[in-house]
Amino acid sequence: MSGRGGRIIKKRGGRGGGGGGRAQSNPNRNRFNVFVNRSNNNNNHVDDSYQRICISNLPSTTDRNDLMDFLKNKAYKPMLNFKGSEYKNSRFYFSVEKPEDIPSLVSLSGVRYGGVKVFIAKEDKSSFSQNRVVQNTAPRANNRKIESMKQQQFTSNKQMKLLEDHIDTNYTKSTVPELVDFSYLYTTKEIDFNDLKTIRQLFRLVSEKCKKATTISFTHNSITSLSPFKAMMTHSLDNIINFNFDSNKIANLSELDNLLDLSLRELVFTNNPITNIPNYRMEVARKFPDLQYLDGKEITAEDFPPSPIPPLRSNFCDSAERQQFAYKFLEKYFTAFDKNRSDIITAYFDNSKFSITYTQDGSSNPTRGSTKTYQRFNRNLKKQADIVKKTQLLFDGYDQIYNFFKLYPTTSHYLASSVIDTFLAPGSQYLNVVIHGHYLETVFKTKRSFDRVFILAPAQAGSEAAKNGWEAVILNEQLHVRPYVRFPRLEQQNGAIAAAPAVPDAQTQETLAQQLSIVTSLKPEFAKECLANNQWDLNTALENFKSLKEQNQIPPTCFN
């Protein structure tokens, strides 16, 4: 550390000028710990309170505001704020309000703006101060540019080497091949875990070298942003299901959105500011439906707030046989729907009906995924005023239905976590199947919740459906799509028919006794006794009363 600092001071001091003075006031600054040591910075220069990005290959006449808007959009960061700009040495310098936004801006490097490829890098403070000295001398500025790029390349290679060495020395020799441990590397090796490039390299190395790993540990690394971790999606690291972020600086729940597309089993955020957020456990559990452990504690029903209505119970079906029939159908249907959608066409016939409704809540991002498809075909009769449109939106027959599903996004359904109710409508041979669950839009990586109702009839022998292996044909189908909500943990289904009924509160007891007393003319105290002996069930009490009365077993003194 001290050697590095000293070298920079000497170099800058030799050049003299304002730049040197600035550097000396902050000798410990280097690119690896820009996120700390902020308090050591006693420089008054206004720009210096922000990190800057450097954009090269654009003329000075470029509209800065337009360029800023372009970058914001490209980086999908509507909340990103630029705090000033400067054009120097054929480059734009934009001050960025929040340092955590820089990685996503830098990752845009190489993007085309107005037909020109632009290069974006985090400002290198040392080359910045030197640039001030050699202002506007184009050839030298160019050299600087190359040097600066070389410098970045060097840094990047160096980080790569450090990570690779770390894996080789620690992981390869480890007796626990399931765990890759990157703890403390920020402090010991100055690796910046808030940097997108670093995390990309890291995931690439992990996918190459740590094939058995299921857990990655990033403890004590001053991580403030999880946005670089999105990069994990591009490497096939499906086997990594546990992350340990203990002792970092993650403060916002929105950071977790960067991990949403991963299937996670366990997360650890102990010793992060985020754990102080009210309802932290519930919020995290809601975001990750597959998560089983958070901060070393199993996620249970207790992590969800109490509700006056009992929690969801598991699937209902009036007969095991029909349940199997329905499950078999659903499995075949959703497998086809997800993997080979044209196969579903034979499950419909020329009179099948289908419609879709869609609701959106304020918190969902309207631009994401295939929202527009849902909105276009939304047949919400509460809102659609136009009767013609309504009629058109009821799809009639397999042709129309399949044509609609061709427009439907590609999906991956989680049938195992769905709730399915099935039964035969009395007096008919039609099976009603109601399924509540969620799916992933595979292209957009957006999860959606849905309710889907099928009315099924057994497929006739020799029919198109039967020939294609369907045991049932769909008469009616209604699909409702909405933003993803997490289903609460299902209650354990125990063998008991019904739990012992709870004793109602005093007021309810009075009301029930009063009702029984009115019907039976029993004195209130005997009505109460009768109810108490019948588990406070009015009907049972009444029945028992009637049979006892018929047998003349109730003394007249009991009556009013």
Add this chain to the structure above:
Amino acid sequence: MEPQQVAQAFTQHFYNIFDSDRRNLEQIYRPESVLSWEGKVYQGKDAIVKHLVNLPFKNIVRKIDMDFQPTLNGIMIFIVGTLAIDGEAKALKYAQTFNLVLHQGQYLLLNDFFRLALE
């Protein structure tokens, strides 16, 4: 009546009763009706109404979206919406399906599926 009018009128009528005095739901359910409520099943008017009357809440603020389809023997109505119970600020999402069957010129409520989607 057009199926659409039936669907809309039924939905409005049903929820008016449900949200004011659930005891009057006995006008709607039939001896052969079946209610699937959160995976529990109640068969017959008496069992259904008894269950609904005994639910531990009184006041409901409800917002719904609806859709319907004609079926071979009647109308299927699909409701999704939110309900806020007894002045609670947090509304619960739910989905409900009514299966109406045409019988001697009258629509009868044969099946009623109810599920909450708790967050």
